Amino acid sequence: MKISKILxxxxxxxxxxxxxxxxxxxxxxxxxxxxxxxxxxxxxxGSGSGAVTYISADFNTSQNGIYNSVNNEEIGNVLQSxxxxxxxxxxxxxxxxxxxxxxxxxxxxxxxTIDNLSNPRYxxxxxxxxxxxxxxxxxxxxxxxxxxxxxxxxTYDSSISVEFGPEKIIxxxxxxxxxxxxxxxxxxxxxxxxxxxxxxxKTIEVGDVPNSLVIDSxxxxxxxxxxxxxxxxxxTFGTLYKINTSTNVVDSSxxxxxxxxxxxxxxxxxxYFQNNGExxxxxxxxxxxxxxxxxxxxxxxxxxxxxxxxxxxxxxxxSSGEVRIYNLESKKLENTISxxxxxxxxxxx
Amino acid sequence: MVRYILVSFFVLCWCKGFxxxxxxxxxxxxxxxxxxxxxxxxxxxxxxxxxxIILKNSTSFSSLIxxxxxIYIKEYGAGGTSSASFRGTNASSTAVVWNxxxxxxxxSGQTDFNSFSVILNDNIDVRSGGGSIExxxxxxxxxxxxxxxxxxxxxxENQLITSVGSFDTYNTLYKFSFGSDKTAVKFGVSxxxxxxxxxxxxxxxKNENGAYNNLSFNLGVAQKLTKYSALRFYSSKYNGHRxxxxxxxNPTAANEKYKDFNFRNLLDFNFFKNNFSHTVKLAYLxxxxxxxxxxxxxxxxxxxxxxxxxxxxxxxxxxxxxxIESYSEFDFVQGSTDQMVARNRKQISQSVIYNKQFGALVxxxxxxxxxxxxxxxxxxxxxxxxxxxxxxxxYARINGSKNYRVPTYNDLYWPALGNLNLIPExxxxxxxxxxxxxxxxxxxxxxxxxEAKNKIVWTPGGDPDKPGIWTPINVAEAxxxxxxxxxxxxxxxxxHLFNFNLNYSYTIAKDKRSNNYLTYVPKHLANGxxxxxxxxxSAFYQHLFTGKVYTTTDNVENYTVPYFNVGNLGxxxxxxNTSKQIVAVGAKVNNIFNESYKVIPGRPMPNxxxxxxxxxxx
Numbered sequence: 001m002k003i004s005k006i007l008x009x010x011x012x013x014x015x016x017x018x019x020x021x022x023x024x025x026x027x028x029x030x031x032x033x034x035x036x037x038x039x040x041x042x043x044x045x046g047s048g049s050g051a052v053t054y055i056s057a058d059f060n061t062s063q064n065g066i067y068n069s070v071n072n073e074e075i076g077n078v079l080q081s082x083x084x085x086x087x088x089x090x091x092x093x094x095x096x097x098x099x100x101x102x103x104x105x106x107x108x109x110x111x112x113t114i115d116n117l118s119n120p121r122y123x124x125x126x127x128x129x130x131x132x133x134x135x136x137x138x139x140x141x142x143x144x145x146x147x148x149x150x151x152x153x154x155t156y157d158s159s160i161s162v163e164f165g166p167e168k169i170i171x172x173x174x175x176x177x178x179x180x181x182x183x184x185x186x187x188x189x190x191x192x193x194x195x196x197x198x199x200x201x202k203t204i205e206v207g208d209v210p211n212s213l214v215i216d217s218x219x220x221x222x223x224x225x226x227x228x229x230x231x232x233x234x235x236t237f238g239t240l241y242k243i244n245t246s247t248n249v250v251d252s253s254x255x256x257x258x259x260x261x262x263x264x265x266x267x268x269x270x271x272y273f274q275n276n277g278e279x280x281x282x283x284x285x286x287x288x289x290x291x292x293x294x295x296x297x298x299x300x301x302x303x304x305x306x307x308x309x310x311x312x313x314x315x316x317x318x319s320s321g322e323v324r325i326y327n328l329e330s331k332k333l334e335n336t337i338s339x340x341x342x343x344x345x346x347x348x349x
Numbered sequence: 350m351v352r353y354i355l356v357s358f359f360v361l362c363w364c365k366g367f368x369x370x371x372x373x374x375x376x377x378x379x380x381x382x383x384x385x386x387x388x389x390x391x392x393x394x395x396x397x398x399x400x401x402i403i404l405k406n407s408t409s410f411s412s413l414i415x416x417x418x419x420i421y422i423k424e425y426g427a428g429g430t431s432s433a434s435f436r437g438t439n440a441s442s443t444a445v446v447w448n449x450x451x452x453x454x455x456x457s458g459q460t461d462f463n464s465f466s467v468i469l470n471d472n473i474d475v476r477s478g479g480g481s482i483e484x485x486x487x488x489x490x491x492x493x494x495x496x497x498x499x500x501x502x503x504x505x506e507n508q509l510i511t512s513v514g515s516f517d518t519y520n521t522l523y524k525f526s527f528g529s530d531k532t533a534v535k536f537g538v539s540x541x542x543x544x545x546x547x548x549x550x551x552x553x554x555k556n557e558n559g560a561y562n563n564l565s566f567n568l569g570v571a572q573k574l575t576k577y578s579a580l581r582f583y584s585s586k587y588n589g590h591r592x593x594x595x596x597x598x599n600p601t602a603a604n605e606k607y608k609d610f611n612f613r614n615l616l617d618f619n620f621f622k623n624n625f626s627h628t629v630k631l632a633y634l635x636x637x638x639x640x641x642x643x644x645x646x647x648x649x650x651x652x653x654x655x656x657x658x659x660x661x662x663x664x665x666x667x668x669x670x671x672x673i674e675s676y677s678e679f680d681f682v683q684g685s686t687d688q689m690v691a692r693n694r695k696q697i698s699q700s701v702i703y704n705k706q707f708g709a710l711v712x713x714x715x716x717x718x719x720x721x722x723x724x725x726x727x728x729x730x731x732x733x734x735x736x737x738x739x740x741x742x743x744y745a746r747i748n749g750s751k752n753y754r755v756p757t758y759n760d761l762y763w764p765a766l767g768n769l770n771l772i773p774e775x776x777x778x779x780x781x782x783x784x785x786x787x788x789x790x791x792x793x794x795x796x797x798x799x800e801a802k803n804k805i806v807w808t809p810g811g812d813p814d815k816p817g818i819w820t821p822i823n824v825a826e827a828x829x830x831x832x833x834x835x836x837x838x839x840x841x842x843x844x845h846l847f848n849f850n851l852n853y854s855y856t857i858a859k860d861k862r863s864n865n866y867l868t869y870v871p872k873h874l875a876n877g878x879x880x881x882x883x884x885x886x887s888a889f890y891q892h893l894f895t896g897k898v899y900t901t902t903d904n905v906e907n908y909t910v911p912y913f914n915v916g917n918l919g920x921x922x923x924x925x926n927t928s929k930q931i932v933a934v935g936a937k938v939n940n941i942f943n944e945s946y947k948v949i950p951g952r953p954m955p956n957x958x959x960x961x962x963x964x965x966x967x
Contacts, residue, residue, distance in 0.1 A: 044900055047596055048950035065907060077596050097602035114599050139648035231765030319903035
């Protein structure tokens with residue numbers, strides 16, 4: 001009793017001190033998981049739940065299973081992705097057809113839904129609405145859709161029927177771009193959705209299997225396409241598309257030779273991706289693909305952000321994975337941090 | 350289907366007629382197949398599950414094995430896919446043997462323990478330890494034998510068992526047996542169905558999408574041809590339909606459906622005269638599965654296989670205490686899936702077995718086998734087994750063997766991913782056991798050691814030419830060691846009959862490279878039963894303890910399935926017990942303590958549930 005009282009007073013005191021020392025009032029901590037990196041772990045395949053790993057911004061501390069420990073429940077089978085709004089994070093459990101909204105800094109669950117989800121994949125928040133890509137049934141290429149929810153309450157709003165295999169989704173202005181990777185099949189489209197009417201305004205053809213999307217500082221949409229894999233029986237190779245978001249016309253495209261690139265990211269005016277097991281850097285103004293890599297390492301997923309390269313390693317898919325963090329400047333391995341099972345996504349809080 | 354219903358109706362009428370002509374005899378049938386198996390298994394532990402044990406867990410083969418044998422059953426929710434881990438080995442290292450024929454799937458190398466109708470077979474033997482010499486691929490941890498008995502006894506018997514249980518579970522079995530000096534006929538039909546929508550304890554959820562039904566037929570005919578020869582025919586047909594239940598936290602996401610069809614036929618001709626015996630076996634087996642990702646749609650994945658087998662067994666009795674046997678086998682397999690075109694595989698095998706008895710003290714089996722397969726090289730294998738009886742009622746047993754598990758069709762031929770360079774997994778094992786046996790007490794304690802190499806594992810980037818792509822490679826090595834302890838006690842005190850059974854197994858199974866425990870292998874597993882009967886009343890209690898299992902290869906504590914205890918209680922009363930008719934009624938409470946437990950993460954197992962049954966023999 002006494003100890004807890006002392007601790008409580010110390011805590012109050014420290015909060016007061018921090019508040020007093022700082023003239024910016026927003027410096028009050030918003031939660032345990034503010035300022036750091038979040039890793040979405042898909043979880044054991046078949047059964048079991050996905051989990052979220054938190055890594056502090058200085059990489060010194062990390063915690064696995066933060067959703068579970070805060071909320072004492074599981075997210076669901078195969079945590080596919082996390083999307084963010086100002087205050088919230090949206091977790092998608094693919095196999096469980098479940099969408100959970102949490103406070104992005106405390107990870108306290110606010111609301112969840114299982115309505116109108118069928119193989120949900122990725123999501124984006126725009127103008128108070130949450131847009132979720134859904135593959136629908138694996139055997140049906142005509143039932144794929146974007147389900148739309150109120151971003152605050154997760155009340156179902158409507159669905160937008162789209163081309164098959166909608167995967168990554170990104171928003172700029174009042175427009176949403178959806179990459180149709182193809183689901184269990186292979187597709188080569190980008191849907192342009194007008195958020196005012198919630199309808200598909202245009203479909204842009206790109207290379208086979210568009211796997212990642214970024215928007216650069218000049219508002220160009222970059223689409224990295226992996227091409228069809230060898231085991232598809234009709235192998236094609238990667239392409240990088242640059243699309244003008246004001247006209248929705250393809251500005252240029254570059255072809256990879258004999259490879260399947262993935263994981264495009266954009267930071268500090270440069271593009272990054274992985275190809276042939278190595279990491280490449282490219283200027284947005286470059287008219288050709290880079291010939292030399294910057295790092296001879298690769299990951300299940302790759303994210304380059306603010307001076308660091310994050311590579312996730314899923315090991316044998318049945319044990320704890322890890323994330324390797326390289327300094328972008330020196331290319332030195334700064335840290336290796338153990339994660340949950342199958343770390344699939346890297347996000348920043 | 351209609352044809353089968355007609356046939357069963359016909360048989361039903363036919364036997365009804367017989368039943369009126371003759372009186373029912375209740376014979377304590379000794380299993381001939383078990384005797385034969387034991388003769389070839391000196392030094393091995395064999396546990397027989399009689400029909401009275403089978404009846405106690407008549408609704409699920411997984412439950413039957415789980416509550417009565419040392420085998421760990423990995424069941425994806427009650428009624429879902431279910432596989433065995435015997436002595437810590439994986440699902441394809443337990444061979445299921447139907448009337449002497451290995452029936453593990455060609456495509457997956459495994460047998461699904463929820464794709465059987467339990468009570469149709471007359472008895473089940475569980476043999477611990479390697480047995481590839483007699484039972485081929487996958488007989489590594491042990492073998493499970495489903496036996497149909499055809500005996501030349503004077504007998505006409507009908508048996509009708511029907512039960513009703515919680516979650517709309519209905520089971521019906523009808524079995525007809527006819528026997529004379531020269532002919533034996535057996536026919537059985539079984540139909541089981543359940544909504545299987547049990548509550549998930551501790552959650553406001555149900556086991557959604559878990560319904561199942563299955564229909565199966567068994568037919569056996571034996572005919573003595575001459576004084577020295579007999580012909581036997583066995584046929585079994587199974588048609589199962591299951592939904593695959595969902596997982597926490599949203600079971601309503603589950604939408605899958607699975608159908609499987611098995612058809613097995615075996616013709617066995619036996620000729621014996623003086624010191625020679627010749628047996629020719631012809632088998633034809635087909636399997637087919639259909640997997641529907643969306644149960645409401647017709648589109649599905651499938652796999653099917655056909656297998657033809659010719660076996661010639663020659664036995665020469667050298668002396669009263671020794672004999673030599675030769676097994677020659679030709680096996681032809683054709684398998685395909687929606688992903689792969691039909692592929693043929695041929696295999697020729699030759700085994701020689703020498704059995705020797707040194708008085709009452711020592712009995713010995715020595716066996717060797719060589720296979721020639723059209724796809725890959727199979728190692729030369731051997732087995733040795735011996736039993737020594739130094740003191741009355743006690744024995745020491747010892748065995749050692751090399752066994753193998755061949756790559757499955759999926760491993761070899763999966764488009765663009767399969768690996769044609771795979772070789773069979775092989776394992777070397779040894780066991781030492783001590784036992785004590787009287788009419789009242791049976792006790793066996795065994796220590797075993799299994800070393801497996803070239804284990805096939807699907808590995809991302811397994812093929813350096815295909816980075817990031819999952820391919821199967823011969824990579825893993827494992828060491829399994831442990832203890833199996835069994836005790837069975839039958840005691841009669843003033844017409845009160847008591848029986849007690851206990852299986853305990855201690856298993857250490859580790860990956861040799863990482864030195865981590867293998868996943869889904871409990872270190873401690875114990876099950877036991879206590880039975881009581883007096884006159885027409887009987888009662889039993891069954892208990893299962895399953896220790897903690899790791900689910901990740903690096904043994905992370907966050908991803909374990911905790912230990913659990915489950916108990917079942919049953920009572921039976923024979924309301925009529927004459928030489929012509931027996932009518933018994935029974936009731937059973939499964940999971941009587943309403944324990945919340947899981948075998949697989951995210952998949953709660955059934956809460957407390959009830960079953961009432963009638964068993965009518967006439």
